[in-house]
Amino acid sequence: MIYDASLDGLLQKAWDGKRIDQAEALRLYHLPLEELGTLADRRRHLAKGDAYGGRGNEIVTYIVDRNVNYTNVCNVYCKFCAFYRVEGDDDAYVITLEEMDKKIEETIALGGTQILMQGGHHPKLTKQWYLDLLHHIRSKFPQINIHGFSPSEFVHFREVFNEPLEQIIRDFHEAGLGSIPGGGGEILVDRVRKRISPLKAMSDDWLEVMDVAHRLGLNSSATMMFGHVETVEDRVEHLERIRAQQDKSRAGVPPAQALHPAATLQRGSNNAVETTAMAGGTPALPSAGFTAFIAWTFQAENTKLKAPTVGAHEYLRMQALSRIYLDNIPNIQSSWVTQGLDIGQVALKYGANDLGSIMIEENVVSQAGTTFRMGVADMQRLINDLGYEPRQRDNWYRLVG
Secondary structure, X not given: OOOOHHHHHHHHHHHXXXXXXXXXXXXXXXXXXXXXXXXXXXHHHHHHOOHHHHOOOOEEEEEOEEEEEOEOEOOOOOOOOOOOEOOOOOOOOEOOHHHHHHHHHHHHHOOOOEEEEEOOOOOOOOHHHHHHHHHHHHHHOOOOEEEEOOHHHHHHHHHHHOOOHHHHHHHHHHHOOOEEOOOOOOOOOHHHHHHHOOOOOOHHHHHHHHHHHHHOOOOEXXXXXXXXXXXXXXXXXXXXXXXXXXXXXXXXXXXXXXHOOOOOEXXXXXXXXXXXXXXXXXXXXXXXXXXXXXXXXXXXXXXXXXXXXXXXXXXXXXXXHHHHHOOOOOEEEOOHHHHOHHHHHHHHHOOOOEEEEOOOOOOHHHHOOOOOOOOHHHHHHHHHHOOOEEEEEOOOOOEEO
């Protein structure tokens, strides 16, 4: 074996918490998995050490929320999706207010603080339908954050409503939208997107929605769905585009303020010591941007996309690399929903500091054949077994209770 001193330098650079570039990321990708995991765990310690009053490396967080898919009618026909239906299908639906109320009441009874509300690209729902839905939820359940509508949905709204993105997001925010999920990110490389979802928002569209939302004060998450037709280079390009957008969104914000804005939130309250109220009653943070990054692998069953899938080894490798590369995003979430409870737990030693949601309801991944389930007691056990303290959080990573 030929000794490569430059690799030692790169490993030290990653260990010290310094920024790496795309070429360096590709070199790290090929490390033995255990070595890459050790570097990612080190970066997690550097990223979270000052959080929660200096206890960030003693705590692993989770959230109690519910996925609510307001419609399964969609006109973009993504090849990787087993959830969508077209108008006229026997099982096509649009949620009613009564159904929504029941779902939220059940969520609150389980200690939930949020609904993750997404749906298909319905060609006929009007802007007023969405505004009425948001206003109804905010008025009846002010303690619940509405984490809703992925960037691809907003691009769809722009086309259907024939209005600028900024106006739509502003109006949704004023009606009650609290934050935006990172769904639909897939791989932010148009060559890939044109193969797997040619009618869906392209890379620049997805990033434009996030840019506008951040400028308007809304936080969001970022995601990556990998293990289908993309290359490793495509995955690293995806990470680069996410990191560059976060740099732009957080420009001028002191690093400590950008990475650790969270305070403790008393259960039942919608305001924290370090926050002020935004429109719609949602707590405002010192700066907007991506609060977290979540990666998961393509789930192939019942989909039209025929591509070789990847397993837990590749999932852990990419999550670890994501933690190292995304040096400006404080939280990395484990995807136990696609990987299962055991790998979800292992991922907490590969850069993740959060175990995500108990998923009171989940429809999209389960339609593709993956049906892992977990309650609060299971989640707390997985965290405790690794020696961490489990703590419930809200969408802004403030501890609840």
